[in-house]
Amino acid sequence: MNRIDKLFTKLKKQRKKAxxxxxTAGDPDLKKTGKLVAELEKNGVDLVELGxxxxxxxxxxPTIQRASQRAILSGANIKSILQMVHSVRKKVxxxxxxxxxxxxxxxxxxxxxxKDSKNAxxxxxxxPDLPPEEAKELIGAAKKRDFATVFLAAPTSTKKRLKNIxxxxxxxxxxxxxxxxxGTRTRLPSDIIKNVKRLKKITKKPVCVGFGxxxxxxxxxxxxxxxxVIVGSAVIKVIEENAKSKDLYxxxxxxxxxxxxxxxxx
Amino acid sequence: xxxxxxxxxxxxxFGGFGGKxxxxxxxxxxxxxxxxxxxxxxxxxxQKAFGYYLSKYAGRPTPLYFAERLTKKLKGAKIYLKRExxxxxGAHKINNTIGQALLAKKxxxxxxxxxxxxxxxxxxTATVAAMFGFVCDIYMGxxxxxxxxxxxxxxxxxxxxxxxxxxxxQTLKDATNEAIRDWVTNVRDTHYVLGSVxxxxxYPFMVREFQSVIGKEAKSQILKMEKRLPDYLVxxxxxxxxxxxxxxPFFNDKKVKFIGVEAGGSGxxxxxxxxxxxxxxxxxxxxxxxxxxxxxxxxxxxAHSISAGLDYPGVGPEHSYxxxxxxxxxxxxxxxxxxxxxxxxxxxxGIIPALEPSHAIYHLLxxxxxxxxxxxxxxxxxGRGDKDIDxxxxxxxxx
Numbered sequence: 001m002n003r004i005d006k007l008f009t010k011l012k013k014q015r016k017k018a019x020x021x022x023x024t025a026g027d028p029d030l031k032k033t034g035k036l037v038a039e040l041e042k043n044g045v046d047l048v049e050l051g052x053x054x055x056x057x058x059x060x061x062p063t064i065q066r067a068s069q070r071a072i073l074s075g076a077n078i079k080s081i082l083q084m085v086h087s088v089r090k091k092v093x094x095x096x097x098x099x100x101x102x103x104x105x106x107x108x109x110x111x112x113x114x115k116d117s118k119n120a121x122x123x124x125x126x127x128p129d130l131p132p133e134e135a136k137e138l139i140g141a142a143k144k145r146d147f148a149t150v151f152l153a154a155p156t157s158t159k160k161r162l163k164n165i166x167x168x169x170x171x172x173x174x175x176x177x178x179x180x181x182x183g184t185r186t187r188l189p190s191d192i193i194k195n196v197k198r199l200k201k202i203t204k205k206p207v208c209v210g211f212g213x214x215x216x217x218x219x220x221x222x223x224x225x226x227x228x229v230i231v232g233s234a235v236i237k238v239i240e241e242n243a244k245s246k247d248l249y250x251x252x253x254x255x256x257x258x259x260x261x262x263x264x265x266x
Numbered sequence: 267x268x269x270x271x272x273x274x275x276x277x278x279x280f281g282g283f284g285g286k287x288x289x290x291x292x293x294x295x296x297x298x299x300x301x302x303x304x305x306x307x308x309x310x311x312x313q314k315a316f317g318y319y320l321s322k323y324a325g326r327p328t329p330l331y332f333a334e335r336l337t338k339k340l341k342g343a344k345i346y347l348k349r350e351x352x353x354x355x356g357a358h359k360i361n362n363t364i365g366q367a368l369l370a371k372k373x374x375x376x377x378x379x380x381x382x383x384x385x386x387x388x389x390x391t392a393t394v395a396a397m398f399g400f401v402c403d404i405y406m407g408x409x410x411x412x413x414x415x416x417x418x419x420x421x422x423x424x425x426x427x428x429x430x431x432x433x434x435x436q437t438l439k440d441a442t443n444e445a446i447r448d449w450v451t452n453v454r455d456t457h458y459v460l461g462s463v464x465x466x467x468x469y470p471f472m473v474r475e476f477q478s479v480i481g482k483e484a485k486s487q488i489l490k491m492e493k494r495l496p497d498y499l500v501x502x503x504x505x506x507x508x509x510x511x512x513x514x515p516f517f518n519d520k521k522v523k524f525i526g527v528e529a530g531g532s533g534x535x536x537x538x539x540x541x542x543x544x545x546x547x548x549x550x551x552x553x554x555x556x557x558x559x560x561x562x563x564x565x566x567x568x569a570h571s572i573s574a575g576l577d578y579p580g581v582g583p584e585h586s587y588x589x590x591x592x593x594x595x596x597x598x599x600x601x602x603x604x605x606x607x608x609x610x611x612x613x614x615x616g617i618i619p620a621l622e623p624s625h626a627i628y629h630l631l632x633x634x635x636x637x638x639x640x641x642x643x644x645x646x647x648x649g650r651g652d653k654d655i656d657x658x659x660x661x662x663x664x665x
Contacts, residue, residue, distance in 0.1 A: 055565040056439065056551060058446045059289045065433065077563040102287055103550045107564030129287045129550070133277065154291040156453060161293060179291050180451040 002146050003095035003123045004171040007046055008206045008227065018172075018228030019044055019219075019263050020208055021235050021256060022099060024051035024067040026076025028243040030084045036239070036252060041094045043253040044260025049126065049230070052081055052100035059101075059128040061183025063233040066240065078108050082120045089121030097150065097171070099126040105138070114141040124148025124171045132168040139168060150174050155195050159202070166203035172228065175199060177211045183233045184214035188221070196225045216262025223263040231259055271517045273587070278467020278554075281590055283583035286466040288446070288553045295453045300468040302369055307475060312368065319364045320479060323397065324354040326361075328480075330487035330644070336614045336630075343497065343637035345630060347647045348484045350508060351619065357649030358480060358508045359390035363459055365476035367394035370457035377401040377456040381445040383410055383438030383504070384575030384622065385417025386649055387461030392426035402426040405445045409436035410574045416653050435568040438504075438578045442552050462505025463582035466553030470582050477511025484644055485515055492642055498633065500525045501646035502626040503596065504540065504576035506585045508648035513594065523595070525633065526585060527626045529571035530598030538570035541598040542581040543589050556583040572601035572657065573621035575649075597632075599625040605661050607631075608651065620649035621657065 001009075011018055021040055025033045037048050053071035057064060085096060098117060105113050105127060117125065124147055130138065132151050142149045148171030153162055156179060166173055175196055178189050192209065199207055209222045210230025222229045238255050242248045273280045286296060306312040320326040329352065333345045350358035363380075370378060378400045382388030388404040395402035404421055408430045411418050421428050434440040449458040463470040463477070481499075488496055499516060501509035503526040516522045531539035539545065542557045549558035551566055559567040559579035571577040588594035599607070604621055607628030611619045619627060626645055634643060651658070 055434070056443050058443045058552070059450065061447070072565065101550075103558075103560070103566070104564045106555075107547075107549060107560065128289050129553075131286060131288070131290055131293050134285055134287055152290040154289070154293075156291050156294045158294055158297075161290070165290070176289075176291060179453055181447045 002148065004148050007095055017223040017263050018046045018208060019260055020047045020049060020228050020230040021045045022049040022051060022230060022232030023235060023239065024053055024064065024071045025081045026053055026071030026074045027067040027239060028070060029074045030076055030080055034084050034088045035249065037088050038091050039249045039253055040256060041092045043256045045256055047095045047097065049097050049099045052078055052098055052104055054101040054104055057101060059181055061181040061233060063236050064182050067236045078104060082116055085120040085122055095123040096121065097124045097126060097148065098122055102127050102130045110137050111141045114145055114147050118145045118147050124150055126150040126174060128152060132164050152176050153199055155179055155191060162199055162202050166205060169205055172206040172208050173203065175207050175209045177209050182211055185212035188212050188218055193225055216258050219259050219262040220265060229263055274467060274471050280584045280587035283556050283586040284467055284470060284554050286553060287550045288466045289450055291450050292453060296466055298373065302373055303468055303472050306369060315368055316365055320361065324360045324364060326353065326479065327483040328352050330484055333615050339614055340630060340634040342634040342639065343641035343643045345634060346488065346642065346644045348480060348512065348644055350480060350646060350648045351650035355390050355393050357386040357620065358477065358511060359387045359461060360393065361479050362461065362473050362476040362507065363390040363394045366459045367398050371398060373457065375455055375457040378459050379403045379445055379448050379456055380459040380461060381405045381438065381441040382461065383577055384573065385414040385653060386575060389417050389420050391459045392421040392424040395426060396424040404428050405431050405441040407431045407436040407438065407441050413657055414574050414653055437574065462507040463510045463584055464505040464552055464554065464580060470554065470584055473507050474510045474514055474584065477507050478514045480508065480511035480646060481513060481515035484512060488644065495519050495522050496642040496644045498523045498525060498643040500626050500629060500643060502527045502576060502622045502648060503581060503585060504578050504622065506582035508646050510582060510584055512646045524588065524593060526594050526596045527629045528596055528598045529573060529576035529625055530600040531570040533600055534598045539598065540569035540571040540576050540578060542579060543585060543596045544598055551580045554583045556586045557581055572604060575622040597629055599628045603628040608658060609662060618651035619647055620651045621654045623648045
């Protein structure tokens with residue numbers, strides 16, 4: 001059983017929901033990313049999604065686009081990110097999942113990507129521009145090494161598509177709360193409840209909800225229906241605003257703690 | 267009987283190229299589009315409507331013109347120009363936008379969005395939006411807004427909103443990113459009118475089908491004029507829609523050679539060019555697997571070309587396939603030589619071409635003189651040059 005499966009089994013027993021945070025590796029630099037991961041673990045985060053920055057992130061809104069640009073400029077690439085993860089893995093126990101675009105994975109070589117990621121201590125991958133029908137090679141390589149492949153489900157997915165997404169997903173299923181790109185929203189669409197219920201009827205695998213979730217109140221609402229809550233852009237904003245400040249870790253911790261409390265209903 | 271060309275496959279592949287690499291949110295829309303498209307292609311009523319607008323609105327068929335003086339000048343093969351510059355809005359782009367607008371109407375969409383580089387596709391989309399009554403938003407890089415300001419104004423005159431894109435290279439690639447982001451957000455009521463044979467399946471297939479009118483007309487015209495098929499077809503390749511449109515109907519005529527001309531920018535030995543087929547590696551961008559300019563890490567390189575319409579780091583998957591199976595040959599022509607082609611056609615034929623086909627025109631200087639006088643070359647003159655006058659003014663000065 002890999003770290004992700006263990007996490008969800010444990011949380012289920014505790015009747016708790018997973019708190020997942022996305023940060024872009026290399027924003028503001030890889031050293032700080034390593035330290036941020038350790039801080040996130042101490043401050044209520046159950047799983048970290050590490051973004052490998054891509055020049056053309058077409059599923060992302062302005063916040064993560066900017067983070068990706070900063071990260072690329074800081075010199076982050078798959079190789080340097082793997083080295084960072086390798087050393088961070090010695091300090092943290094939480095599951096780590098890569099999130100990146102398909103060109104980077106296919107350019108690196110799918111088998112090597114899975115092998116090297118697994119060896120560095122990464123537990124799975126999310127590729128937002130790779131629907132399950134194009135993912136045969138990745139799924140095959142990942143299965144061999146117990147490496148999770150998390151696919152995305154959307155409000156526009158048909159039942160047939162949801163069934164396939166659920167069948168192909170390992171680790172968890174990423175439900176995209178809205179039609180749109182990543183980024184904070186003041187309001188989340190009202191059809192989330194119906195759509196998550198629809199998905200949960202199809203599968204027993206954990207369903208985590210992301211895109212748009214930006215404050216404790218929204219996180220609380222999501223935690224009622226899903227197995228996990230994913231927050232990205234809202235955390236990136238805190239990193240962006242404090243990138244050069246000594247208080248970077250303190251500010252990020254404070255924010256993730258508030259989200260954790262929201263999820264736990266405290 | 268020869269085997270018929272049946273690509274793409276059901277999953278949208280031309281050999282190893284193509285596919286559907288998009289966020290899940292768009293997958294259903296692509297399935298729906300494919301379904302409607304396949305129905306429409308078999309539907310006589312749809313074909314009749316498409317033909318009607320192509321003829322009565324866009325002014326087709328466009329002439330196949332024998333460029334007599336240019337032929338004499340180059341002292342070789344007979345040169346024919348397929349005059350897409352004479353189609354309504356001044357380029358071949360209108361063929362595709364009419365087709366897609368008719369489909370969007372059938373699918374009940376109320377809004378059209380598009381990316382544009384040179385502005386020709388943006389103008390063609392704004393045009394059909396005005397004619398059919400769609401709301402219309404066009405994404406365009408700020409660099410292109412500057413260099414193609416005439417087309418920006420034309421789009422606005424027809425009621426479209428032109429949304430400037432600041433990100434990245436501020437050109438076609440980034441406009442496409444932004445258009446896809448808009449589509450992901452508004453997919454329920456919006457149709458994305460992609461302007462070239464790029465993007466996820468069924469776009470490369472759909473745009474080819476709508477642009478094939480170029481090659482079908484050219485074929486019947488040349489058979490009438492010369493009583494035989496041409497020896498060469500020549501066209502510029504950015505994403506590759508005018509070239510595929512010309513080439514595709516001749517695919518099974520194995521004696522007809524295809525030549526695609528990419529934008530060589532400052533030269534393909536430099537980093538400043540847009541020659542994805544000649545210098546790219548296979549990768550995935552904007553929804554399909556094809557040749558792509560990228561760096562060691564797989565980050566997309568910024569393309570460079572004097573012509574905004576060719577200034578794109580990728581190329582349609584069917585071109586990658588044509589190159590792979592050696593059905594077509596590809597060359598690159600630099601910015602400087604494209605300007606020479608621009609001038610050549612203006613001075614010898616009284617036709618001011620767009621900078622995009624000017625690349626292909628320059629290639630004629632290399633090709634035509636070494637061919638015998640009874641050989642026939644058809645060049646796709648994909649658009650007119652009015653939009654480029656401001657750029658050309660900076661390079662060609664008169665006393």
